[in-house]
């Protein structure tokens with residue numbers, strides 16, 4: 001069937017209403033701005049201004065807490081440099097992430113290492129660079145940290161309720177209160193500094209009460225530890241703060257109020273109240289720009305093959321039972337006036353598992369060469385992308401932009417941002 005015949009039958013039987021630009025699509029990355037971005041696809045077009053404005057709002061909404069950005073979420077040098085310039089701290093999962101930060105001028109002493117099970121060589125290497133705070137959740141890891149980084153500080157990760165998040169983490173990480181107390185005592189016996197407690201309510205959590213509940217649990221453990229002569233220097237409330245993916249999520253101010261309620265239950269205020277936001281700061285800062293390689297009709301469905309897929313940065317669509325609803329737009333001039341059609345959207349590889357959208361509403365007129373714009377793609381995309389099947393991963397193109405500019409984005413090299421170390 002030719003494309004035009006296909007489109008005719010689509011308009012007769014399957015077409016829906018014309019589409020409107022999803023609400024909250026960032027104005028700095030509007031479709032007319034994206035249309036000006038030349039060069040081969042796929043690429044991730046982002047604005048560091050969108051990251052730092054999120055950081056500023058986070059800070060005023062969650063006043064008591066100091067943010068330590070989770071590098072794994074988006075390790076683009078422009079993003080890290082812009083956050084460092086704002087005095088944001090960092091959280092790493094490996095020595096490689098720490099070396100990246102140090103290479104950008106960040107002071108390793110200001111960085112938290114929150115992966116609870118680490119290669120011994122990474123602990124040693126991180127300590128040599130000056131990092132001194134390590135998360136643990138087992139006796140084996142306490143012994144490993146004592147061996148590789150004697151005298152350093154450890155904070156214990158608690159398992160907490162995370163069932164209202166898109167990506168729960170407490171099956172893999174964390175211990176209960178009794179074990180946390182035992183681990184901090186063990187750390188003290190081994191000459192380590194029993195430094196704090198941490199938790200993670202799961203990524204993309206939509207329940208502000210999850211932070212309140214977790215902090216109330218921390219409060220009980222902190223009181224017990226006080227009786228045992230351990231005063232916590234840090235409570236670290238982890239990440240999990242949600243981003244917009246086309247459907248409403250709690251505002252950060254609502255979450256901030258829930259955190260304030262939880263903090264009120266602590267028996268004392270630790271010297272450092274930390275958070276490790278990742279997705280909330282990075283997701284909405286970038287749009288993935290892909291091209292349609294081909295349009296097909298298979299099994300009664302309309303398929304678009306694009307040059308980006310689950311293996312090229314969009315794997316989160318495979319990690320949740322209901323898929324991942326990235327907000328979409330395209331380069332088509334009739335987007336917004338043409339009728340819509342539901343497509344299956346797949347990647348460029350010879351593997352069907354790189355299909356990343358099942359019911360994407362796009363113009364019925366989509367054709368080879370059109371560009372697909374995937375919004376809220378700044379988190380957990382670049383860092384997951386592979387070159388499977390010989391297709392290159394998306395290139396990151398972050399610019400620092402003047403938000404006051406009306407009309408076109410004025411790009412500047414993001415590394416032009418003055419860098420000062422975190423903390």
Ligand SMILES: Cc1ncc(COP(=O)(O)O)c(C=O)c1O
Pocket residue numbers: 070073091114115200202203204238239240241276277278279280
């Ligand atoms: C230890 C730790 N901290 C922070 C984060 C960032 O979480 P999010 O992106 O949900 O804010 C993660 C994500 O997996 C994590 O494992």
